[in-house]
Amino acid sequence: MGEVQSPQVQSPNPRGAEDKGGGNRFKVDDVVSVKRSDGNWYLGTVMCVNLNGTYDIVFLNGDSRTNVPEESIEENQENQDLLQKFNSQANI
Secondary structure, three states, X not given: OOOOOOXXXXXXXXXXXXXXXXXXXXXXXXXXXXXXXOOOEEEEEEEEEOOOOOEEEEEOOOOEEEEEOHHHEEEOHHHHHHHHHHHHHHOO
């Protein structure tokens, strides 16, 4: 089976997502876009909210990053259905 590529996406909310309370903008299982070092945005899911205010993210291709700073993450509700569909197919 070939490697699944994580789709590049545009920043869905250039002004940033609103604070969800508790000092963290995001929570576990939130669908987000993450700006990577190549300058592109990639779709992923928050897997862990760290005590230091960073996040661990898993991307569609199975790649993951730890300690991603909040300023590199944007909320991405537009792609919630896409990610859920991908996750359900991956679990078959």
